[in-house]
Amino acid sequence: MTGMAFACINGATIHYRHRLAAGRPTVVFANSLGTDMRIWNEVERRLADDCTFVAFDKRGHGLSELGDAPQTIETHATDLAGLLDHLGVRRAVICGLSIGGVIAQCLYKTRPDLIEGLILCDTAAKIGTAEMWNGRINATLSKGIASFADDVMQKWFTPDFHKNRSEELAGYKTMLTRQDPAGYAAACAAIRDADFTATTAAIKVLTLCIVGDQDGSTPPELVEALARSIPTARFEVIAGAGHIPCVEQPERLAGLIRGFLNDVRRERK
Numbered sequence: 001m002t003g004m005a006f007a008c009i010n011g012a013t014i015h016y017r018h019r020l021a022a023g024r025p026t027v028v029f030a031n032s033l034g035t036d037m038r039i040w041n042e043v044e045r046r047l048a049d050d051c052t053f054v055a056f057d058k059r060g061h062g063l064s065e066l067g068d069a070p071q072t073i074e075t076h077a078t079d080l081a082g083l084l085d086h087l088g089v090r091r092a093v094i095c096g097l098s099i100g101g102v103i104a105q106c107l108y109k110t111r112p113d114l115i116e117g118l119i120l121c122d123t124a125a126k127i128g129t130a131e132m133w134n135g136r137i138n139a140t141l142s143k144g145i146a147s148f149a150d151d152v153m154q155k156w157f158t159p160d161f162h163k164n165r166s167e168e169l170a171g172y173k174t175m176l177t178r179q180d181p182a183g184y185a186a187a188c189a190a191i192r193d194a195d196f197t198a199t200t201a202a203i204k205v206l207t208l209c210i211v212g213d214q215d216g217s218t219p220p221e222l223v224e225a226l227a228r229s230i231p232t233a234r235f236e237v238i239a240g241a242g243h244i245p246c247v248e249q250p251e252r253l254a255g256l257i258r259g260f261l262n263d264v265r266r267e268r269k
């Protein structure tokens with residue numbers, strides 16, 4: 001199946017995309033705060049022969065409902081497990097960007113049986129401080145996402161992207177500002193309350209930690225610290241990328257994912 005699909009998962013209608021590549025490993029892509037699954041389009045195109053592709057809009061983002069479940073990282077991880085069950089996927093590589101990477105760490109803690117490998121992209125065991133996220137939640141609900149969207153763009157994309165890819169910049173800013181404020185604020189609260197610092201050392205599957213060299217949200221030192229805390233992890237830096245390398249450097253990111261899938265295949269034998 002390709003294109004848009006919807007399923008009721010854990011009480012909310014979740015928007016997802018599933019493209020089969022027979023005999024290939026399944027990679028599930030979990031996106032970042034304020035984005036929807038279209039950020040993976042250019043990576044998906046490059047990996048068409050390498051993996052079965054699954055992406056989804058987490059609850060409260062894109063075309064997925066917010067629902068009534070508690071707005072925690074555990075709920076997002078339960079949704080992801082539910083989506084895998086719905087698709088009949090027994091084991092997958094999870095590639096999570098930022099909050100998507102936190103959701104992946106949570107899924108490893110609660111359902112390690114589902115995970116064949118982890119790609120933790122521009123993420124950390126704990127992102128930001130309670131003060132910062134409370135400020136973001138207040139601004140979202142009182143003044144709207146547009147009130148801080150330009151600041152977020154500075155973290156998402158490099159100065160070079162701002163200078164030379166202004167149409168895309170405008171498009172991704174629109175993606176951010178069109179998110180449901182309630183869904184966005186709920187995801188900020190979920191990030192604020194999540195801390196996997198105590199559990200990363202227990203990760204046993206092959207893991208690749210990746211960061212854009214100019215990431216203003218989860219800077220290289222933070223992602224390197226995450227990689228160092230996971231015994232099975234490797235660390236890679238993507239030059240010329242901010243917080244969203246799948247948009248800014250899809251060729252380089254797809255190459256790293258392809259190499260990682262080869263490592264996972266070798267590990268299986």
Ligand SMILES: O=C(O)CCC(=O)CC(=O)O
Nearest residue numbers: 032033098099152155217
């Ligand atoms: O992108 C995420 O999922 C986490 C939020 C973040 O650090 C980027 C931002 O400032 O919106």
